Amino acid sequence: MSKESLDHIVSLAKRRGFIFQSSEIYGGLSSCYDYGPLGVLLKNNIKKAWNKAMVQNRDDVVGLDSSILMQPKIWEASGHLAGFTDPLVDCKKCKKRWRADHLLQAGSMKPDFRPDNKEEDLTCPECGGELTDIRKFNLMFKTQMGVVEGEGNDIYLRPETCQGIYVNFLNIQQSQRLKIPFGVAQIGKAFRNEITPGNFTFRTREFEQMEMQYFIHPKQAKKYFDEWKELRMKWYLDMGIKKDNLKFRKHEKDELAHYAKEATDIEYNYPGMGFKELAGIHNRGDWDLSQHQKFSGQDLTYTDQEKGEKFTPYIIETSDGADRATLAFLLDAYDEVETRSGDEKAKHSTETVLRLHKDLAPIKVAILPLSKKEPLQKLSKKIQEELRRNYMTQYDETGSIGKRYRRQDEIGTPYCVTIDFDSLEDKKVTVRDRDTMEQERVSVEELEEYFRDKL
Numbered sequence: 229m230s231k232e233s234l235d236h237i238v239s240l241a242k243r244r245g246f247i248f249q250s251s252e253i254y255g256g257l258s259s260c261y262d263y264g265p266l267g268v269l270l271k272n273n274i275k276k277a278w279n280k281a282m283v284q285n286r287d288d289v290v291g292l293d294s295s296i297l298m299q300p301k302i303w304e305a306s307g308h309l310a311g312f313t314d315p316l317v318d319c320k321k322c323k324k325r326w327r328a329d330h331l332l333q334a335g336s337m338k339p340d341f342r343p344d345n346k347e348e349d350l351t352c353p354e355c356g357g358e359l360t361d362i363r364k365f366n367l368m369f370k371t372q373m374g375v376v377e378g379e380g381n382d383i384y385l386r387p388e389t390c391q392g393i394y395v396n397f398l399n400i401q402q403s404q405r406l407k408i409p410f411g412v413a414q415i416g417k418a419f420r421n422e423i424t425p426g427n428f429t430f431r432t433r434e435f436e437q438m439e440m441q442y443f444i445h446p447k448q449a450k451k452y453f454d455e456w457k458e459l460r461m462k463w464y465l466d467m468g469i470k471k472d473n474l475k476f477r478k479h480e481k482d483e484l485a486h487y488a489k490e491a492t493d494i495e496y497n498y499p500g501m502g503f504k505e506l507a508g509i510h511n512r513g514d515w516d517l518s519q520h521q522k523f524s525g526q527d528l529t530y531t532d533q534e535k536g537e538k539f540t541p542y543i544i545e546t547s548d549g550a551d552r553a554t555l556a557f558l559l560d561a562y563d564e565v566e567t568r569s570g571d572e573k574a575k576h577s578t579e580t581v582l583r584l585h586k587d588l589a590p591i592k593v594a595i596l597p598l599s600k601k602e603p604l605q606k607l608s609k610k611i612q613e614e615l616r617r618n619y620m621t622q623y624d625e626t627g628s629i630g631k632r633y634r635r636q637d638e639i640g641t642p643y644c645v646t647i648d649f650d651s652l653e654d655k656k657v658t659v660r661d662r663d664t665m666e667q668e669r670v671s672v673e674e675l676e677e678y679f680r681d682k683l
């Protein structure tokens with residue numbers, strides 16, 4: 229299948245249980261996806277790896293899990309109620325809806341386009357039809373809280389997770405006795421009523437963010453902005469994404485979000501789409517804390533006791549999409565090789581190998597008894613019981629061993645343990661490495677230690 233589009237990953241994701249269309253038996257719900265048995269393992273491993281890098285391995289970052297529904301005033305203060313809009317146009321002929329700023333980027337609009345200007349000469353890129361005036365469309369999902377419908381009960385699904393961090397600034401700083409600079413990290417769902425969702429899980433209306441807000445002295449904004457930019461890029465490289473598929477893109481002044489003084493995206497080269505945003509690093513200045521101070525009436529300044537200095541901290545934000553990251557890791561790990569598993573039926577075709585980083589692979593070790601006969605089954609189950617205490621394992625005894633290797637390669641399992649009749653005698657098993665294809669005899673007794681080293 230062509231790797232020039234996302235098709236190969238969409239197909240693998242469904243076939244092997246990574247990602248399904250939401251509500252599929254009812255015809256699906258546009259731009260919503262469900263993570264299947266392997267997808268949830270992969271995504272959880274990505275979130276775990278992010279948390280390890282951002283919280284576990286650092287002294288200066290703590291975690292948070294704030295609620296999705298928050299006091300609606302927060303969205304007034306944050307600027308989302310007034311400013312979190314996309315410019316929208318409809319084609320009068322084919323009825324297709326477009327984001328005007330995307331048309332501009334694609335070169336189908338005048339370069340001096342501004343969302344609130346009416347342009348005379350815009351046409352639909354699909355059918356050439358006339359477009360409507362530009363309307364501003366707020367991306368926040370609105371719902372009602374409580375049993376009585378009506379004004380005053382409007383509440384919003386959060387469009388970004390970070391606001392939960394800002395409004396807990398004092399709680400966290402005081403309860404943990406934190407000194408600036410310090411960071412707060414959180415992973416959670418965010419919702420945006422996107423005008424043009426699409427490209428599989430790249431742009432959806434419900435997605436997950438992994439965000440970290442670093443509270444600093446205003447004078448140190450540049451230092452920390454540059455530092456976090458490099459750290460976030462390094463994380464993707466460390467987790468196995470190919471260097472050539474990643475790049476930074478600095479935002480021009482006129483495309484900065486309403487809260488940002490400076491912003492740089494980390495872009496991934498998504499097939500069929502080119503380089504597109506995977507994550508963002510933002511210098512949010514004192515916008516958020518100042519606004520929440522103004523709207524809540526609470527003092528959100530920080531006093532440096534040693535220097536006797538009082539100030540409103542600046543915030544350097546790192547914002548990654550867990551879904552865009554999952555998609556990027558899947559795409560980047562995807563490899564097609566000449567038949568190598570020994571699967572007889574697959575001869576003369578190519579095989580798929582998902583070369584995922586070991587920390588991210590959904591299944592770490594597959595247990596493959598060569599026969600279903602009882603003594604082999606018994607030993608294999610025993611080995612699985614030992615290994616599953618520390619690793620996600622999968623037991624597979626159906627089909628030829630070639631076919632089973634092929635199945636594991638396709639989902640990125642780094643190690644397969646094969647138990648054969650010799651194993652009953654010499655108490656050794658064969659461990660096959662997904663990437664090197666090397667096979668080693670390892671004693672059953674030493675298996676746990678062996679994998680402790682490898683994984």
Ligand code: GAP
Pocket residue numbers: 387388389390420422429430431432433434435436437439505506507508545547548549550551552553
């Ligand atoms: N708090 C800052 C913020 O939300 P953003 O650039 O709007 O910044 C951050 O979003 C990240 O969230 C993006 O880099 C992307 O990975 C992810 N994201 C944003 N909108 C998304 C959508 N509709 N579908 C999937 N992921 C999305």
